[in-house]
Amino acid sequence: MARDILDLMAAWDGLGVVCRHDRPTGTWIFICLHNDKLGAPTGGSRMKVYPDIADGLEDGMRLAEGMTYKWAGIGVAGGGGKAVLALEKPLEGEERNGLLQRYGELIESLGGRFRTGEDLGTTTEDMNLVAKSTRHVQGFRNGVKINPSPFTAQGVFSGIKAALGVAFGDDSPADRTILVQGVGNVGATLARLLKEAGARILVNDLDAQRAAELAAELGGTPVSNDDLFTTECDVYAPCAIGATLNETTIAQLACKIVGGSANNQLAEAADGERLHERGILYAPDYIINAGGAYSFALLEDGVTEDAEILARMDTIGVTVTEILSEAVRDNETPVAVARRRVERVLEA
Numbered sequence: 001m002a003r004d005i006l007d008l009m010a011a012w013d014g015l016g017v018v019c020r021h022d023r024p025t026g027t028w029i030f031i032c033l034h035n036d037k038l039g040a041p042t043g044g045s046r047m048k049v050y051p052d053i054a055d056g057l058e059d060g061m062r063l064a065e066g067m068t069y070k071w072a073g074i075g076v077a078g079g080g081g082k083a084v085l086a087l088e089k090p091l092e093g094e095e096r097n098g099l100l101q102r103y104g105e106l107i108e109s110l111g112g113r114f115r116t117g118e119d120l121g122t123t124t125e126d127m128n129l130v131a132k133s134t135r136h137v138q139g140f141r142n143g144v145k146i147n148p149s150p151f152t153a154q155g156v157f158s159g160i161k162a163a164l165g166v167a168f169g170d171d172s173p174a175d176r177t178i179l180v181q182g183v184g185n186v187g188a189t190l191a192r193l194l195k196e197a198g199a200r201i202l203v204n205d206l207d208a209q210r211a212a213e214l215a216a217e218l219g220g221t222p223v224s225n226d227d228l229f230t231t232e233c234d235v236y237a238p239c240a241i242g243a244t245l246n247e248t249t250i251a252q253l254a255c256k257i258v259g260g261s262a263n264n265q266l267a268e269a270a271d272g273e274r275l276h277e278r279g280i281l282y283a284p285d286y287i288i289n290a291g292g293a294y295s296f297a298l299l300e301d302g303v304t305e306d307a308e309i310l311a312r313m314d315t316i317g318v319t320v321t322e323i324l325s326e327a328v329r330d331n332e333t334p335v336a337v338a339r340r341r342v343e344r345v346l347e348a
């Protein structure tokens, strides 16, 4: 295990990793700092049990890199960073609260070199607790921590419309079939927005009951895990976990567009090419899912009304349109176009 961690650190192009073993809970904390050209590394805190500690570090490194692209991609002055709290076992009550408090102290000791918010496995309440021991938690409005998920969902909604516009020449979701995988905080809100806009909704979730309930609410159809990638639809919206797009699943996909909130949707870089070869338009994850991060930046710029923050999420649609249009025009992958855009910003 130690060897893997050293190999990962040696191969990484980031600034460095702050690593702490939290003895009372046995948790490994990795604060991965990827890039600070545009501002202090800023990204969410993921809490999860990993099969191996090195998997947690690798996840944190990939996610931190994604944050560098995310901030640069939407033109916000933030750096790439992400934290992983790799648990030995799920934690509850006092044990969990103690860990979060000590994690806050660790962030505070970095003096603003890392700023954070919620991510998979951490809640808005958790971030309130972390904020008791550090000033470097994002997303407070009048002293109250806000939940970024509705803004992320609105940004994905805007990005899906943009992709429909590029693929079909009409950005309306009306009568389009959209499969949302993972109907938690972001996915359920997204599904409701799409339904309101007239789309036919297909729903998949590891929690079959959650999927069935939302499908019933929206007059949609639940899709089983077995049928997930072969079900015909206009848009597949991954809003659950990363790496759902790989050589096997891309060969099965029966959609025209992929656009959803999950981070690191491509299992490997070649998957961007594979989607392109299959004629599937892919909205790069770190652009289309940037709404939550963007909402925090807007709050810090004094944009505090929900309605105005939601309206600003149209920026994400504009960016997705620019990237996908350029990709279609030049017969390139959207991944390559987005990457070039980000590099231009970082170099400038």
Ligand code: NAD
Residues within 6 Å of the ligand: 119, 120, 121, 148, 149, 150, 152, 181, 182, 183, 184, 185, 186, 187, 204, 205, 206, 207, 210, 239, 240, 241, 242, 261, 262, 263, 289, 290, 292, 293
């Ligand atoms: P969540 O935990 O509220 O919801 C995730 C849902 O996915 C749950 O319903 C869960 O049962 C389901 N799920 C988990 N594994 C699954 C699988 N293998 N197949 C199908 N369903 C599965 O999380 P969320 O806040 O809605 O975030 C969803 C995704 O979007 C995550 O990947 C997250 O990193 C990403 N994201 C979220 C935000 C945000 O603002 N919340 C911002 C950017 C990116």
